[in-house]
Amino acid sequence: MSNLLKGKTGDWEIVIGIEIHAQIISQSKLFSGSSTLFGSEHNTQVSFVDAGMPGMLPVINSVCIEQAVKTGLGLNAKINNFSIFDRKNYFYPDLPQGYQISQFEQPIVGNGEIMIDLDGNTIKKVRIERLHLEQDAGKSLHDQHPSYSYVDLNRSGIALMEIVSMPDMSSAEEAQAYIKKVRNIMKYLQTCDGNMDEGSLRADINVSVRKPGNELGIRCEIKNVNSIKFIGQAIEYEAKRQIDIIEDGKVIKQQTRLFDPKKGQTRAMRSKEEAHDYRYFPDPDLLPLVFTDEFVESIRKTLPELPDLKKQRFVDEYGLSPYDAGLLVSEKDTADYFEIAATGSNSKLVCNWIAGELFSFLNKENKRIDESPVTPVNLGKLINLIDNGTITGRIAKDIFEMMFKSGDDPMTIVDSNNMRQVSDEGEIEKIVDLIITSNPDQVKALEIKPNLMGWFVGQVMKETQGKANPKAVNEILIKKLIIKD
Amino acid sequence: MAKLNELCLHEARDGLKNKSFSSRELITDHIDMMESSRSLNAFITETPEIALKSADSSDEKISKNTNGPLEGLPIGVKDMFCTKGVLTTASSKMLSNFIPPYESTVTNNLWDNGAILLGKLNNDEFAMGSSNETSFYGPVINPWIKNNDKSPLVPGGSSGGSAASVAAHIGVGSLGTDTGGSIRQPAAFTGSVGLKPTYGRCSRWGIIAFASSLDQAGPITRNVKDNSILLESMCSHDLKDTTSSSKEIPNFEKAVGKSIKGLKVGIPLEFIQDGMSDEILKMWENGKEWLKKSGAEIVDVSLPHTKYALPCYYIIAPAEASSNLARYDGVRFGHSVSSDDINNMYELTRSDGFGEEVKRRIMMGTYVLSSGYYDAYYLKAQKVRSLISNDYNEVFNKVDVLLTPSTPNSAFAINEKYDDPLSMYLNDVFTVPANLAGLPAISVPSSKDKNGLPLGLQLIGKPFDEETLYSFANIIEESSSFESIDNKWWLQK
Numbered sequence: 001m002s003n004l005l006k007g008k009t010g011d012w013e014i015v016i017g018i019e020i021h022a023q024i025i026s027q028s029k030l031f032s033g034s035s036t037l038f039g040s041e042h043n044t045q046v047s048f049v050d051a052g053m054p055g056m057l058p059v060i061n062s063v064c065i066e067q068a069v070k071t072g073l074g075l076n077a078k079i080n081n082f083s084i085f086d087r088k089n090y091f092y093p094d095l096p097q098g099y100q101i102s103q104f105e106q107p108i109v110g111n112g113e114i115m116i117d118l119d120g121n122t123i124k125k126v127r128i129e130r131l132h133l134e135q136d137a138g139k140s141l142h143d144q145h146p147s148y149s150y151v152d153l154n155r156s157g158i159a160l161m162e163i164v165s166m167p168d169m170s171s172a173e174e175a176q177a178y179i180k181k182v183r184n185i186m187k188y189l190q191t192c193d194g195n196m197d198e199g200s201l202r203a204d205i206n207v208s209v210r211k212p213g214n215e216l217g218i219r220c221e222i223k224n225v226n227s228i229k230f231i232g233q234a235i236e237y238e239a240k241r242q243i244d245i246i247e248d249g250k251v252i253k254q255q256t257r258l259f260d261p262k263k264g265q266t267r268a269m270r271s272k273e274e275a276h277d278y279r280y281f282p283d284p285d286l287l288p289l290v291f292t293d294e295f296v297e298s299i300r301k302t303l304p305e306l307p308d309l310k311k312q313r314f315v316d317e318y319g320l321s322p323y324d325a326g327l328l329v330s331e332k333d334t335a336d337y338f339e340i341a342a343t344g345s346n347s348k349l350v351c352n353w354i355a356g357e358l359f360s361f362l363n364k365e366n367k368r369i370d371e372s373p374v375t376p377v378n379l380g381k382l383i384n385l386i387d388n389g390t391i392t393g394r395i396a397k398d399i400f401e402m403m404f405k406s407g408d409d410p411m412t413i414v415d416s417n418n419m420r421q422v423s424d425e426g427e428i429e430k431i432v433d434l435i436i437t438s439n440p441d442q443v444k445a446l447e448i449k450p451n452l453m454g455w456f457v458g459q460v461m462k463e464t465q466g467k468a469n470p471k472a473v474n475e476i477l478i479k480k481l482i483i484k485d
Numbered sequence: 486m487a488k489l490n491e492l493c494l495h496e497a498r499d500g501l502k503n504k505s506f507s508s509r510e511l512i513t514d515h516i517d518m519m520e521s522s523r524s525l526n527a528f529i530t531e532t533p534e535i536a537l538k539s540a541d542s543s544d545e546k547i548s549k550n551t552n553g554p555l556e557g558l559p560i561g562v563k564d565m566f567c568t569k570g571v572l573t574t575a576s577s578k579m580l581s582n583f584i585p586p587y588e589s590t591v592t593n594n595l596w597d598n599g600a601i602l603l604g605k606l607n608n609d610e611f612a613m614g615s616s617n618e619t620s621f622y623g624p625v626i627n628p629w630i631k632n633n634d635k636s637p638l639v640p641g642g643s644s645g646g647s648a649a650s651v652a653a654h655i656g657v658g659s660l661g662t663d664t665g666g667s668i669r670q671p672a673a674f675t676g677s678v679g680l681k682p683t684y685g686r687c688s689r690w691g692i693i694a695f696a697s698s699l700d701q702a703g704p705i706t707r708n709v710k711d712n713s714i715l716l717e718s719m720c721s722h723d724l725k726d727t728t729s730s731s732k733e734i735p736n737f738e739k740a741v742g743k744s745i746k747g748l749k750v751g752i753p754l755e756f757i758q759d760g761m762s763d764e765i766l767k768m769w770e771n772g773k774e775w776l777k778k779s780g781a782e783i784v785d786v787s788l789p790h791t792k793y794a795l796p797c798y799y800i801i802a803p804a805e806a807s808s809n810l811a812r813y814d815g816v817r818f819g820h821s822v823s824s825d826d827i828n829n830m831y832e833l834t835r836s837d838g839f840g841e842e843v844k845r846r847i848m849m850g851t852y853v854l855s856s857g858y859y860d861a862y863y864l865k866a867q868k869v870r871s872l873i874s875n876d877y878n879e880v881f882n883k884v885d886v887l888l889t890p891s892t893p894n895s896a897f898a899i900n901e902k903y904d905d906p907l908s909m910y911l912n913d914v915f916t917v918p919a920n921l922a923g924l925p926a927i928s929v930p931s932s933k934d935k936n937g938l939p940l941g942l943q944l945i946g947k948p949f950d951e952e953t954l955y956s957f958a959n960i961i962e963e964s965s966s967f968e969s970i971d972n973k974w975w976l977q978k
Contacts, residue, residue, distance in 0.1 A: 048586070048587060051817055052812040052817065053585070053587075053812075053817075053818065054567060054573075054575070054580065054583070054585070054693045054694075054812070054818075055566075055567045055585075055587075055589060055689075055690065055691040055692050055693050055694065056690075056691075057689060057690050057725060057726050057727070058727075059724065059725060059726075059727055060727065087808050089807075089808050089811060089854070091811065091814060091828075091831055093814075093816050093827060096812060096816075096817060097811065097812050098808070098810075098811020098812045098814060099808050099811055147825075149827075151816070277855055277856045279807075279808070279851065279854035279855060279856070279859075280854075280859075281804060281808070281854055281859070281863060284696070284697035284698035284805055285694075285697050285727070285728070286727060287727055287728060
């Protein structure tokens with residue numbers, strides 16, 4: 001597999017490492033009892049601790065520790081029973097204490113690895129360097145007043161996991177697949193909701209380029225990339241920018257860069273020389289975080305089935321192709337929906353209907369699968385109605401649309417709209433006869449153009465409002481028009 | 486009749502209990518004393534209205550027999566403790582307008598036990614200093630003066646107001662904080678009893694932080710028994726401070742008067758300094774004699790890393806302080822100098838809001854944590870700190886308590902050392918190790934020097950063994966027959 005980019009001087013390889021900042025699902029913040037509710041009025045979810053008031057002390061929220069351990073286990077990573085909280089010191093108005101409590105040299109989670117899925121069939125291993133806990137900063141608001149900036153501290157102190165990958169990715173596609181996979185694992189674990197719009201998942205992308213086989217190049221870190229799509233754009237732009245610079249005989253400056261989604265470009269934010277000296281040191285307000293192997297094991301026992309295992313089970317148990325199984329498990333909610341719908345129903349049909357009709361309707365209405373008006377139980381019923389011949393596949397699509405609008409049970413719709421399949425040959429014959437007699441020109445034309453048969457099928461279906469059993473219609477039409485007995 | 490403020494804590498407590506006088510009467514005399522002692526500059530904020538209101542409520546409780554252990558007793562509080570609705574400045578311009586919307590755990594414990602806030606006491610700015618001269622509110626004057634020279638003396642620091650007020654009979658006791666000797670050194674300079682408890686014994690929640698791994702609240706009183714009573718009310722296991730201890734809180738008062746027979750007292754040889762005055766050496770000798778007479782065994786011991794304690798302290802404490810004081814940025818509370826640029830605003834606010842000593846320590850702390858210097862300074866200091874701790878662990882396998890002088894000298898004159906930070910820092914040489922090792926230590930008045938100024942002996946104990954300290958301190962107190970101030974020269978008519 002080759003991800004090489006062509007430049008004026010030959011092929012280039014992109015090297016990508018990613019830092020994901022994932023907001024932990026927890027009722028309260030990492031070191032205070034304040035609520036983490038998103039979208040609250042400015043500065044209403046702020047305790048004295050979050051505001052950095054004199055004499056206030058952080059107290060660790062044990063739920064956040066459990067969530068971090070759980071995520072570490074989900075990333076197949078080493079859990080460190082002894083870890084340390086450090087202070088990262090810098091001044092900014094949205095950082096009330098003047099330091100961020102983070103973990104520097106001894107994080108709660110060490111090396112791990114995950115498999116990412118590429119173009120349906122290929123998988124690739126990406127190594128995780130570490131996962132550490134840290135508190136979020138507040139938010140500066142520059143659009144509230146012509147000459148002042150405001151600060152909202154609702155986010156201040158919210159628990160984040162920073163997940164740092166090794167520089168194992170070599171294309172925008174791989175980077176996107178990695179983020180999707182990590183997000184999916186966390187959603188399975190219920191440790192992060194993965195919502196990039198609300199900022200509960202953010203990523204910084206480290207990009208460098210090199211000639212294949214050479215030493216690593218100088219990297220730039222791209223911040224503020226808040227969608228999977230932008231991540232792709234940012235990497236492609238940045239790689240090209242770096243290649244152009246090197247091929248022009250210049251040198252890459254190690255920089256932090258910002259992605260501008262409007263222009264699709266990255267621009268310099270600060271150089272290495274301007275980087276802060278964060279003066280990390282162990283936070284003397286917090287004792288080292290120590291837990292037992294039993295604690296880790298008790299959390300391991302609560303782990304749900306993760307996407308890779310679920311995918312394999314869907315192949316084995318439901319006879320799905322790896323591609324279909326991969327599609328279903330790529331969102332936990334989809335996988336859950338599938339399993340309910342497929343209980344007692346034809347699993348392949350269920351999969352096709354989810355990937356086809358359901359996704360298309362959900363997309364049109366901009367709904368998530370857990371908001372679908374068609375419940376998985378009702379989808380299963382619909383598929384059974386097709387499978388046992390009660391309705392035709394064609395009418396099933398109409399029924400699905402009605403189910404999506406009303407949320408009704410498919411059987412109710414079938415009964416109240418008289419949509420059962422007509423398989424009675426006598427009844428179909430009567431209609432066929434009527435169409436033949438009233439369309440002599442078409443009957444004649446059929447002798448020259450055999451594919452006009454489809455037109456006759458259509459007429460029968462039209463006459464029966466799609467309820468005629470298509471197989472029976474075909475047989476009768478052939479008997480009357482071709483064999484002419 | 487003598488003024489009620491002459492009574493010490495346990496006398497006042499017993500008098501109230503016996504209904505010999507009311508809390509209102511007791512408080513009124515203390516308020517009078519506070520107001521007529523303003524020349525000492527011990528208080529930043531006087532709270533007579535709160536005190537009188539609380540006194541009436543205490544009198545009611547006493548009449549109903551629902552009184553707490555400190556019911557109706559006036560206590561002064563160092564201005565490092567946040568007190569809800571009452572100005573709390575840390576003696577800094579930076580917090581000169583700060584009224585906390587919360588009450589520190591330690592003061593809250595006192596009020597729950599019936600104690601009454603008399604006012605907020607002056608200290609060195611952010612508790613950084615050994616003379617109370619770095620306060621934005623000006624120096625505190627030591628109620629003690631030399632026999633033959635009337636120039637004003639420092640009360641020590643940083644809990645200078647706490648020590649001076651107690652020595653001057655304003656309040657029956659006070660709260661201080663001790664990061665490197667800030668309770669014990671001023672206690673020694675004012676002839677008071679000051680204890681720094683084991684790290685974790687008192688909650689740090691609501692105390693303005695100087696150096697979090699060293700800060701500890703403690704009581705200053707006029708005698709050992711009072712000290713034990715006040716400490717007991719201060720302690721609690723506080724879930725809001727993860728470094729606070731869940732160890733059971735003993736009845737400290739019971740330890741006062743307990744025999745020390747058969748117990749071993751270590752004399753750390755490394756505490757004998759070059760150029761130590763004969764008076765200090767003699768005081769130390771007396772201390773040994775008194776303890777020996779009471780049945781204790783005196784043993785010479787070695788704490789080999791003692792000489793590194795002071796430099797180690799002056800790396801770790803400023804490092805933590807540089808980070809702890811970063812929150813004073815003029816954005817949310819406290820002093821603020823406006824500017825149209827955020828970095829400018831920080832610079833102006835912090836240049837104007839902090840005094841010289843605080844700035845000096847922030848600079849030192851920032852330096853030792855900086856990239857390239859961290860390993861050589863901060864990390865090394867942490868290693869030295871472990872070695873010092875180990876010294877004490879070893880020694881406490883052999884002895885029950887250590888006896889040292891509290892300070893290398895008695896109180897000095899205002900301005901004498903102000904421009905010489907190094908010589909000022911040397912004042913903490915005997916007190917700093919207990920903070921680095923997290924151990925309890927007490928300073929007890931033992932004698933007076935040739936100028937009639939108090940000197941103190943220090944006892945350092947095993948972790949969470951304040952009781953043994955009180956038993957020993959009581960012996961020293963009884964043997965020394967130290968007399969408190971008789972000449973109240975500062976009183977305004």
